[in-house]
Amino acid sequence: VSTTPDIDRGKLNVGVCTKNTISGDVVEVIVKDGSTVIASNKFAAGQAIDVSIPNAKLWSPETPFLYDLEINLYDKGKLQDKIKSYAAMRKVSMKKDKNGITRLPFWSTRSRMVA
Numbered sequence: 001v002s003t004t005p006d007i008d009r010g011k012l013n014v015g016v017c018t019k020n021t022i023s024g025d026v027v028e029v030i031v032k033d034g035s036t037v038i039a040s041n042k043f044a045a046g047q048a049i050d051v052s053i054p055n056a057k058l059w060s061p062e063t064p065f066l067y068d069l070e071i072n073l074y075d076k077g078k079l080q081d082k083i084k085s086y087a088a089m090r091k092v093s094m095k096k097d098k099n100g101i102t103r104l105p106f107w108s109t110r111s112r113m114v115a
Contacts, residue, residue: 001071002048003087010056012039012087015048016071025080030070031087033057038067045073059088 004013014029026046031038031053041048057065069085097103 001068001085004084005053005056005087005089005091007052007056007058008088009050009089010053010068011050011051012053012089013048014041014069014071014087016045016073018045018073021045022075024076026074028070028072028074030072032068032070034068034077036043053089056089059090064088076107 002015016027017029026042027045029051030040039051039053041049041051059065066088066102069087071083072079073081094102094104
């Protein structure tokens with residue numbers, strides 16, 4: 001399972017690597033906040049899909065929130081396999097420091113961004 005958050009679009013791209021699947025096999029992704037289903041989507045095995053995450057809880061050092069993922073594989077509508085995973089909605093960017101050097105910001109021990 002690979003996940004790539006897109007904070008600007010409010011989406012989580014999910015890819016599931018499968019073996020021995022055939023045309024018509026379906027992957028279902030369910031995104032949860034605890035026991036509450038936030039989003040779900042189905043797509044053809046071997047592809048990736050964007051899942052909308054409305055009002056996403058963003059991961060940060062102060063609030064390191066993780067969404068639970070349930071991934072199900074279906075063959076002709078019958079559940080064949082399932083796994084659980086997790087994902088975070090987080091954005092990483094570059095910015096110039098006080099000397100004009102482009103760097104990846106990091107968090108200090110007082111939880112404020114330092115570049």
